[in-house]
Amino acid sequence: MMWLTLLYSITGGAALLYALYRWLIPAVVQYHAGLALIWHDVIVERILDTVTQSTRPQRILGAVQQNATRGDPRSVVRAIDQYCRNQEWAMNVGDEKGCILDSVVSEVNPATVLELGTYCGYSTVRIASLLPPHAKLITLEFNPEFAVIARQVIAWAGLEDKIQLVEGASGDLIPKMKEQFGVETFDLVFLDHWKDRYLPDTKLMEECGLLRKGSVLLADNVICPGTPDYLEFVRSSPRYESQYFKSHLEYTKVEDGLEKSVFLG
Template sequence: MPPRIATTKPGPPPPGQLKIIGEKCLAFVLENATPSDPKSVLEAIDTFGYEHHWMMNVGDVKGELLDREIVKVKPKILAELGGLFGYSAVRFASQMRELSGSSIHVYSFEISPDFAAITTKMVEFAGLSDLVTIFVGTFGDNYFKLKELGVDHVDVFFLDHDKKCYKSDLKIIEQSGLLGPGSVVMADNVVAALITDYLEYVRGHTNFTSVMYDSYLEYSDIKDALEVSTYVE
């Protein structure tokens, strides 16, 4: 069992409410966290998720699984598909900086301009603006910008966006030319959201070796898992 569960029920909020929740979360962080202290920012978001309103960012429990993979891979370049309010960007960038210094970079692709604006403020408050770039739009429409910035290889991809798009976006990642031997694709919510088409595709792929790590849906006792797939040629 997870150590804690949220006081509010997990699940997507009513239409139009997610932006309001994000703004409240940001205000809570600005009031309770320490500027330029990523750990305190993450702790404040987790506290908000547990005590004020359930949040759909990866959270502290599954976050430890992400941390373990980052330590293992030691990525210099990471791309996340789905930024929401900046929790994962802050978590990734801060840990990658600890491991590899300021030469690392996180690229976050978020389709909502409102969510991207909140992420920008969250990352800025955490003191990580120089290590995180946020693109508004889909990965498919914007990955060429990475190549314009001189990025020809991504060490880690993190999928945590529209669950219906995991499989199609993995195919776009393959076509992008940004995968290389040892590149890792981490996919969140593969059990809680029943993303079977993605799992069947990546596990049956001759160029990926995959492992599933059991966990819990963020801030809840609902079973979930993280699928970690390593690209091999």
């Protein structure tokens, strides 16, 4: 009888822990920025890394290889969105803000694009799939492990010819864009890397003459985790005309948004 009681207790405890992990806590953190980032980006990631002996980017790549059609960029985007909504959160721009990104790319119709922060290549694929023929997308990624995964995701989408992925720090690479990469100015810049680099990298692009009159900067996560110094700069500077697109942190209900800033010269 004691063993049966113990078995029931263990089973009930395990069921409660699973319910907390799978449904209750994720539902609660959907509406709280700090808790959402700690839960998804620290606790859950570490648990899954230990259990699966893999990394989150590797698991995202696996979802792409299992569920996306080779050579179909939009199926790659859908596969990642489905995985991140239903299995494991990740710091992609996400499906909701991704639609805003799509609309800006389509509106600008850029010939030259700079992306700061590749991660697993989600937004890279999203942008490149909308570019006109012969357009050039350069994406910078500091983390070599992320870059390895991103290259495979980009290849699965069939977009290697449109994308040049460069490993290294943005502060080191931005000054080399003209001489090393043959770019005079960028029509569109998507900022989605370290948040404390948004402002210094924007100023660096100005100093290097990489922005022309009409160049568009689109910055992600300006509310969560937040980029207050960058927002103050682009909103107060007479050199920019800015517009905020309210949305939500990827795959949650936490407020976040994108800031679109047109360089006026």
